[in-house]
Amino acid sequence: MSDTFFSAAPHWTWFIIPYFFIGGLAGGAYFxxxxxxxxxxxxxxxxxxxxxxxxxxxxxxxxxLLTIDLGRPLRFWHMLFQSEHFPAIMFKSWSPISFGxxxxxxxxxxxxxxxxxxxxxxxxxxxxALRAVGGVVRGGLAKLVAGVGGLxxxxxxxxxxxxxxxxxxxxWADSPWLGALFVASGASTGAATLILLAPRRGAxxxxxxxxxxxxxxxxxxxxxxxxxxxxxxxxxNRVWVxxxxxxxxxxxxxxGILVPLGLHMKxxxxxxxxxxxxxxxxxxxxxxxxxxRLATMLASEGIERYRVAAGM
Amino acid sequence: MPEPxxxxxxxxxxxxxxxxxxxxxxxxxxxxxxxxxxxxxxxSYDNTGRLDGIxxxxxxxxxxxxxxxxxxxxxxxxxxxxxxxxxxxxVCPTGAIIRTEFDTVVIQSDVCNGCRACIAACPFGVIDMxxxxxTAQKCTLCHDRLQVGLEPACAKACPxxxxxxxxxxxxxxxxxxxxxxxxxxxxxxxxxxxxxxxxLGGLNSFYLLVDKPEVYGLPQxxxxxxxxLKSSASFSTASAAVLGLLALVGLRKRRMDDMGGRNG
Numbered sequence: 001m002s003d004t005f006f007s008a009a010p011h012w013t014w015f016i017i018p019y020f021f022i023g024g025l026a027g028g029a030y031f032x033x034x035x036x037x038x039x040x041x042x043x044x045x046x047x048x049x050x051x052x053x054x055x056x057x058x059x060x061x062x063x064x065l066l067t068i069d070l071g072r073p074l075r076f077w078h079m080l081f082q083s084e085h086f087p088a089i090m091f092k093s094w095s096p097i098s099f100g101x102x103x104x105x106x107x108x109x110x111x112x113x114x115x116x117x118x119x120x121x122x123x124x125x126x127x128x129a130l131r132a133v134g135g136v137v138r139g140g141l142a143k144l145v146a147g148v149g150g151l152x153x154x155x156x157x158x159x160x161x162x163x164x165x166x167x168x169x170x171x172w173a174d175s176p177w178l179g180a181l182f183v184a185s186g187a188s189t190g191a192a193t194l195i196l197l198a199p200r201r202g203a204x205x206x207x208x209x210x211x212x213x214x215x216x217x218x219x220x221x222x223x224x225x226x227x228x229x230x231x232x233x234x235x236x237n238r239v240w241v242x243x244x245x246x247x248x249x250x251x252x253x254x255x256g257i258l259v260p261l262g263l264h265m266k267x268x269x270x271x272x273x274x275x276x277x278x279x280x281x282x283x284x285x286x287x288x289x290x291x292x293r294l295a296t297m298l299a300s301e302g303i304e305r306y307r308v309a310a311g312m
Numbered sequence: 313m314p315e316p317x318x319x320x321x322x323x324x325x326x327x328x329x330x331x332x333x334x335x336x337x338x339x340x341x342x343x344x345x346x347x348x349x350x351x352x353x354x355x356s357y358d359n360t361g362r363l364d365g366i367x368x369x370x371x372x373x374x375x376x377x378x379x380x381x382x383x384x385x386x387x388x389x390x391x392x393x394x395x396x397x398x399x400x401x402x403v404c405p406t407g408a409i410i411r412t413e414f415d416t417v418v419i420q421s422d423v424c425n426g427c428r429a430c431i432a433a434c435p436f437g438v439i440d441m442x443x444x445x446x447t448a449q450k451c452t453l454c455h456d457r458l459q460v461g462l463e464p465a466c467a468k469a470c471p472x473x474x475x476x477x478x479x480x481x482x483x484x485x486x487x488x489x490x491x492x493x494x495x496x497x498x499x500x501x502x503x504x505x506x507x508x509x510x511x512l513g514g515l516n517s518f519y520l521l522v523d524k525p526e527v528y529g530l531p532q533x534x535x536x537x538x539x540x541l542k543s544s545a546s547f548s549t550a551s552a553a554v555l556g557l558l559a560l561v562g563l564r565k566r567r568m569d570d571m572g573g574r575n576g
Contacts, residue, residue: 003531008362008437010428035559071426071446078406078425090407094538097429098405154556158548165544166537167432168399176540179548187555210562217558225551 002236007168009301015069019062020160020293021189023104024182025286026058027157028190030111032214034150036207038143046201047194047211049118054193055153056115059108062156066104080105096163100156107156110149113137117145157186164296171300174236177229178296184222189289191215192282212278215285216264223257244299247291256288316415317458318394318516319467319475320483322490323528324501326387326474328357328371333389335469336369339454343444363390364440368451369466374527388519388528389475391466392417392438392451393505396513399537400430400439408447415480415516416453421445435512435534453517480516487520494522504530511535 033051036044067076075083079101082088092098113133119125120134137145161182164172172178191211198208230237240248260281263270267277336342343366353359356373363370370390377383394416401409401417408423409430419430419439424447431439431448442449454464462468467477476483487503494501501522505515511534525532 001526003435003533003535006437006526006529006531006534007435008364008431008440010432011441012428012432031556032559035556035563039560039563069427071428071441071448072424075406075423075425078408078423079427082407083423084407090405092403092405094541095403095405095429096541097403097427101405154552158552162541162544162548163429165540166403167429168435168535168537169432172432173537173540176543176547179544180551183548183551184555206566210566213562214559217562218555221551221554221558 002170002174004168004170004173004236005303007170009169009303010167011301012069012297013301015065017290017293017297019065019069020182020297021290022058022065023062023160024157024186024289024293025189025193026055026062026111027107027153027155028186028188029058029193030055030107030114030153030190031150031157031187032190032194032211033114034146034153037146037150040207043204044207044210045121046203047198047207049121050194050198050201050203051190052111052114052118054190054197055107055111055149059104059111059156063104063108066101096159096166100159100163103152103155103159107149107152110145110152113145114142114149117142154183154186157190158183164300169300170236170303171233171239171296174234175229175232177225177232181222181225181229181292184218184225185289185292188215188218188222188285191218192285192289195278195282196286208278212264212281215282216261219257219261219285223253223261226253226257239299239303242299242302244295244302248295248299251291252288252295255284256291257285260284260288314414315479315481316516317453317478318416318480318483318518319391319453319464319477320487320506320518320520321389321391322474322476322487322520323386323388324494324499324520324522325472326371326389327472328373328385328387329471330360330371331469331471332466332475333360333367333369333371335465336451337367339457339465340368340452342366342368343442363392363438363450365442365447365449366444368392368449372528374523376523376527386523386528388521389466389470390529391517392453393436393512393518394451394453394516395534396508396516397536398512399433399435399535403429403433403537405429412455414453414455414458416455416458418452418455419448419450421447421449424448433537435531437529480514483518487518490520494520 029051033048036048067073082090116134117137120138125131125134158179161179165178167173191214195211263277263281267274273280358373360367360370372388374386398417408420412418426446439448439450463477467475491501504521505518508514
């Protein structure tokens with residue numbers, strides 16, 4: 001039996017699962033927008049602007065979800081500053097929850113700056129001060145902000161998996177692949193979100209084709225990493241002989257990865273889903289991304305340590 | 313600077329009286345669970361269940377009866393191990409968890425914000441939330457009593473000296489003599505967590521056991537949570553690099569197709 005079965009569950013559930021999903025999606029969407037900012041064409045601007053706005057809303061929501069989940073929400077700033085020696089910085093490079101708090105803060109800052117730039121580009125900013133900030137970002141700083149924010153975006157998508165790995169809990173601490181899996185899922189759900197939202201902002205067919213093609217590749221990477229993750233769990237895989245295992249197999253692998261891949265490659269084989277294959281695939285990818293977090297979190301949270309320890 | 317202090321718990325002389333649990337709750341003013349209305353667990357004489365934010369001592373009852381009239385009781389008063397290399401202290405993002413002048417590990421309740429990272433990091437399942445304070449809590453090894461020269465409440469209350477308090481050096485010597493005495497009587501006794509070169513650099517609350525650690529609900533080889541940090545960060549970075557490359561390859565292909573279309 002893995003020694004991880006003697007630890008206690010931290011009760012990270014109904015605020016943290018949506019946070020992991022939204023944080024991953026926001027990070028992935030910003031990363032794709034940043035790639036297009038640097039290497040895309042002028043016709044990709046609607047996708048870029050959508051990516052920045054999704055990231056800004058996602059980053060702010062993530063911060064709120066994290067704060068609400070704390071036992072003492074008004075002390076959220078203790079993760080950023082030393083409460084007894086304010087304003088000394090609180091930072092532990094070896095603690096994912098510590099560097100993650102800073103990453104969320106910085107990612108939020110960069111994504112809001114980029115979103116202001118995008119809104120300025122669309123002429124949607126009424127406030128003079130915000131218009132000025134948006135104008136600066138939209139000008140010479142756009143690529144610099146996008147470059148740093150893009151890296152932070154992938155960091156935010158992946159550190160949540162690393163955070164789980166740097167514990168002593170079953171499943172999470174029994175494999176080093178969870179961070180990589182969340183990075184891949186963040187990329188696929190980020191692309192899926194852009195596929196669904198960017199057309200409303202005037203995204204071109206070519207931009208959407210690129211996103212769709214990238215989503216297929218991200219799903220293939222996700223499937224590969226998921227196999228490596230499960231392979232590395234060894235005997236701990238018995239926790240999947242449960243409802244969460246069924247959810248992982250049917251909801252994540254089936255509905256969230258294989259069916260969307262099929263819709264991208266051979267849409268005609270999928271009956272009614274083939275009517276709008278790219279959009280339907282994107283919806284299923286989002287569902288799969290959420291269920292991935294749900295299954296990995298609750299499969300470990302649900303283990304009753306004393307029953308397992310006693311072999312019951 | 314005082315010497316490192318801790319507990320040596322000799323499980324062979326624990327009688328399951330739970331005086332340690334009561335003394336701990338009393339001294340530390342820990343609240344009752346469910347307003348004091350308690351359902352019996354049905355699990356031997358153990359109605360505490362586990363260590364958590366309001367139970368900092370827990371007497372475990374292990375019944376080993378394979379046939380009628382053949383068997384034994386194992387009893388063990390469990391508590392925070394005050395690890396020399398503490399996983400909870402390592403991951404705490406607020407600096408609420410500190411190592412004291414007595415080499416013990418204490419959660420400062422006025423600094424903790426209840427993020428619960430320490431709960432998942434502890435390999436022994438010791439820490440949990442205190443619903444009253446909204447913070448993570450566990451045994452402090454009676455830091456307030458130690459500061460005025462008193463021994464911890466649980467050790468003071470233990471009627472059989474199953475829980476012994478003292479300097480780690482002195483306790484290790486005493487524990488080793490007890491192991492030899494028991495072995496001389498044919499009992500397969502050994503020390504869990506007493507080796508400074510063992511897992512987590514040794515435990516400042518260590519045990520004398522007579523069965524495998526897992527029988528007592530203890531991990532065989534407890535580890536620090538950061539053991540996976542480097543490999544996990546490397547795989548995540550590699551995954552991000554592959555995805556970034558795939559995004560760029562897709563853009564390049566689109567550009568090549570455009571050029572091909574224009575030339576064609």
